[in-house]
Amino acid sequence: MPRPLTVYLPYSGAEHTQRTVEQLKQSPLVERICLISTASAPGTIEGCDRLAVPSLYGSGTMQAVARKTTTPYALLVIHNTTIEFGQFCLERLVSVAEMTGAGLVYSDYHDIQGGQRVSHPVIEYQTGSVRDDFNFGSVLLFDSKALKSAASAGKRQKFEYAGLYALRMAVSRTHPITRVGEHLYGKVELDVRKSDQKQFDYVDPKNRAVQVEMESAATEHLKRIGAWLKPKFKAADLDDEEFANEASVIIPVRNRVKTVGDAVASVLKQKTTFPFNLIVVDNHSTDGTTDLLRSFAQKDPRMVHVIPQRQDLLIGGCWNEGVHHPACGRFAVQLDSDDIYKDGNTLQKVVDAFRREQCAMVIGSYRMTNFKLEEIPPGVIDHKEWTPDNGRNNALRINGLGAPRAFYTPVLRRIKLPNVSYGEDYAAVLAVSREYQIGRIYDPIYLCRRWEGNSDAGIDVAKQNAFNFYKDKLRTFEVLARQRLNQRVSNASPVSKKAARPKAKGAKARR
16 A cells, blocks of 8 residues: 655755654655755754755745655645654544644644653634744645645745745645644754744844745735735824824733833933823732832823723723823824833924824834843844835734834724733734724834743743734734725726726617
């Protein structure tokens, strides 16, 4: 009986690949083993084929894998590291693929750290899992028909970096992508940095070529599923309502007595040509924050200290409290209680950008610092990957868009933020961008101070999974909303010119 699996794994001459191959040779499911390597990789391993490629994740590599696969399934190991397959790992992956008809199957795994196994669950794939850093682990099982169809759909692509990303999105358009919630293998994790150190990799200038390709692949996918938005925007009438203040800075806070004073002071020293105020939503602090804020409010009438009546508010709910407060100005400008504005000109620059670009939202750039305000890696986060025409589409691929974020208040009052403490701002950005243009400021106007109390500092796998799943869910909502919007636009479009063309005078009616 023919065996169902062809296995592909990266090869650079490292000893661990030999050990992985020995495991695979013991499996009764493996028909062929193919080593994917660059031309410079030394030698090969006995009993294995070799596929020489210019890049591991290129579209040419994915197409070659599809061509070479003659078995019902292809197992692709995507990381050049130690893999220890668990008991009946391959059997389980194939069984789930057969039961579900999935085009791609992946599973939970263990991180192998110092000889110890540490659980590393992954999350379910969904419609909104279009970010390019979705974690499938290291072992991916493809249905060969789905693989070949997806590779054929991308046969004109010339990606060096985004080939695998484009391939799995193409698979998702025709087949389910299924997670097995079982730890089927172990892997040695090569990138041992903390989560907050990894999260800015995509804005590193040295990764620019990668990001260009990823955006191109994401854009193509959104077009194919009807979720891509053309660069046509609703006009924002910035003077439609009267406001006593042109701008309000909103700071949600709970128990940040060590940092919020600096944040408040950085707002009150702003120099502007317009009236502004500061609304601090104090979410029932118990560490002295409340007394500190009262002292500021007593000294400066621009300071509005709000303690919500509700006890169930998270950061998004506190933002809603501030935005819907009667004292909120025309533009609501973000400041986290850990951070400060770069200098006294930040607020003026934000409002100037609103007026200059006539947009419903403005996003600035920031510099990462320690508490001595010394720059720390990765330095300035400016999100220059944003383009006015395609930024709102590319926003579905990445996890954030910068700070400070500022909103035209009537629009945000209509949209509202979800009452959560992670992703609430991302949800608002997606919703605003669905209709309106977003303005950008690329000079740093905000200082993001890193310390051990930051909410995203070194989070564990479970919390990181919860965060990622939630943002993917937001993307799912947004993809569906954009598909419905495009469908409404399509249904409302005028009849074609051919159908609408009047008959020439004297022409006989066709029967």
